Amino acid sequence: MRCKKCKTKAVIGLPRHNAAFCKPCFNEFVHDQVARAIKSERMFAPQDRILVAVSGGKDSLALWDILLKLGYRADALYVDLGIAGYSAKSREKVEQFANTTGTACGATLLIHTVQEEEGAGIRELADLIHRPTCSTCGTIKRYQFNRTAVEQGYDVMATGHNLDDEAARLLGNVLHWQEEYLDKQAPTLPASLEGFTKKVKPLYRLAERELAAYAVLNRIDYIVEECPMAKGSKMLLYKEVLNRLESESPGTKQAFYWGFLERQTKARPAPASMAEKDQATLHPCTTCGQPTTAEICSYCKMMARAKASLPR
Amino acid sequence: MKVQLSHPERQVEVKGPKRVKDLLRDLNLVPEAHLVIRGDDLATEDEMLKDDDTVEVRPVISGGSN
Numbered sequence: 224m225r226c227k228k229c230k231t232k233a234v235i236g237l238p239r240h241n242a243a244f245c246k247p248c249f250n251e252f253v254h255d256q257v258a259r260a261i262k263s264e265r266m267f268a269p270q271d272r273i274l275v276a277v278s279g280g281k282d283s284l285a286l287w288d289i290l291l292k293l294g295y296r297a298d299a300l301y302v303d304l305g306i307a308g309y310s311a312k313s314r315e316k317v318e319q320f321a322n323t324t325g326t327a328c329g330a331t332l333l334i335h336t337v338q339e340e341e342g343a344g345i346r347e348l349a350d351l352i353h354r355p356t357c358s359t360c361g362t363i364k365r366y367q368f369n370r371t372a373v374e375q376g377y378d379v380m381a382t383g384h385n386l387d388d389e390a391a392r393l394l395g396n397v398l399h400w401q402e403e404y405l406d407k408q409a410p411t412l413p414a415s416l417e418g419f420t421k422k423v424k425p426l427y428r429l430a431e432r433e434l435a436a437y438a439v440l441n442r443i444d445y446i447v448e449e450c451p452m453a454k455g456s457k458m459l460l461y462k463e464v465l466n467r468l469e470s471e472s473p474g475t476k477q478a479f480y481w482g483f484l485e486r487q488t489k490a491r492p493a494p495a496s497m498a499e500k501d502q503a504t505l506h507p508c509t510t511c512g513q514p515t516t517a518e519i520c521s522y523c524k525m526m527a528r529a530k531a532s533l534p535r
Numbered sequence: 536m537k538v539q540l541s542h543p544e545r546q547v548e549v550k551g552p553k554r555v556k557d558l559l560r561d562l563n564l565v566p567e568a569h570l571v572i573r574g575d576d577l578a579t580e581d582e583m584l585k586d587d588d589t590v591e592v593r594p595v596i597s598g599g600s601n
Contacts, residue, residue: 224579234577243579280597387596435570435595436577447541453598462596466567 235436238473246440253437256428257289264411266423271378273297274420276368277320277332279313281438281445282383284320286426288443290381291328297381298331300371302364305337305344306451313446320443333375335367341526342533346452351532352525356452359525366522370513372420384424387431390476391461393483406497409487415501418514430469430476431462536584538562539591551586558584559592568596 224233226245233243237252244252260266267273273290277283277299290297301317304310314334321332338344341363343351349359372380389408396404414421426434438445453459468475507513508520515521536551538558549558555571555578571578572591584590 224581233579236579236581281595282597430567431597432567432570432595435593439570439572439577439593447593449542449597456598459596459598462598463565463568466565466596469567470565 234440235433237433239430239469239477241473249436249440253429253433254289254293257286257425258293260410260425260428261423264409264423266381266411266425267295267379267421269295271296272376273379273381274333274368274372274375274377275299275381276364276383277301277317278383279316279446280383281443282385282426282431282434284316284383284443284445285434285437285441286381286383287320287330288324288441289437290425291324291330296330298333298377299325300333300335300368302367303334303336303338304360304363306346307344309446309448309451310344312448316444316446324443333371335371337363342530348525348529352528354525357456360452362521362525366513366520369418369420370511373418377420379421379423381423381425383426383434385426385429385431385434386476386480387462387465388458389424389427390465390480391458393480394461394465395457405487409484413498415498416505416514418507418512419501427480428477536586537589539589541592541594551588552583554580555582555584556580558590562592564592568594570595 224236224243225231226233226248227242228248229245231245234246235249236243273295275283275287275290275297277287278301287297287299299317299321301314303314317332321330325332337348341348345360345363346356349356352359368380392408396408410424410427412422437443465476501514504516505514508515508518508523510519510523513520513522519527536549536553538547538549540547540562549561553561556566558571559566559569566580570593572593573584573588578584578590
């Protein structure tokens with residue numbers, strides 16, 4: 224297989240683009256796709272301070288790497304969930320990356336440790352409040368990520384969601400016609416009111432396999448092992464199904480997700496009216512001040528229940 | 536050839552020579568969900584693997600946070 228651009232030996236085939244690339248040309252392709260995403264979705268400006276959510280997985284570490292290589296001011300936040308046999312390993316990968324590439328580019332790694340700040344690991348917290356672990360994890364991560372971005376004055380938050388993630392999420396939302404969720408599924412979510420930071424997904428044009436290849440080729444050491452709580456998740460099932468379709472018919476995932484984005488852009492309420500809608504329904508939590516539709520936000524409610532049950 | 540697999544971690548012995556594409560098909564693995572790594576490099580689907588090769592077939596899909 225020959226590189227489409229320079230004709231030397233290819234290291235990766237990309238059937239959905241009818242192409243194959245050598246390492247340098249592949250890196251260029253990946254960087255271009257991210258640059259294109261940032262520009263077309265107006266994600267951030269060169270001088271903006273970006274906070275990247277990193278987990279130790281390939282997508283978030285690749286994202287941090289790419290943003291730094293593109294010359295952006297990108298710091299990262301890692302949330303240590305306290306999952307026995309897993310969190311220590313993922314944290315190690317993040318710290319290793321931060322101490323090498325991060326430091327070389329002048330980037331800072333922030334760490335939030337759930338055990339210390341919320342009083343117990345994620346599994347114990349989920350048990351205490353009788354909620355599924357993944358749901359508890361999501362609430363804590365989104366809350367801490369937004370809070371850190373607001374308190375530390377970052378202009379925008381970035382997550383490593385890729386084409387596979389977004390296509391799988393879209394499939395789930397369409398299968399069950401979750402129209403409210405469809406409205407909020409966009410690569411850029413504006414900072415609709417005080418207390419919310421703008422949120423972006425710069426990797427949405429890249430497939431998960433391409434990001435894994437980017438990490439391997441650029442010697443980014445990431446945690447390959449799955450989160451032990453992810454087994455049997457619906458997302459995995461949707462991704463599996465979509466990848467079977469993609470293997471038979473390359474280009475399926477992008478036709479589905481980018482096709483949705485094109486149609487949504489025409490139908491989507493403008494950021495101004497999304498902001499108006501949020502402003503009408505959201506107000507500060509009476510406990511912490513973060514935006515919520517209720518009197519007390521779901522994070523504070525969750526923490527109140529947990530603290531009531533935690534041993535003193 | 537020795538083939539390193541994950542989820543769960545295990546090693547299997549496969550008779551070479553075999554193309555990467557055919558190895559994945561024989562192992563019933565979806566190409567879009569895997570990378571084949573030989574040494575420090577990626578192996579494309581058309582590459583021929585030999586009897587004395589050691590490769591890792593790495594799953595790339597994550598269900599949780601990435």
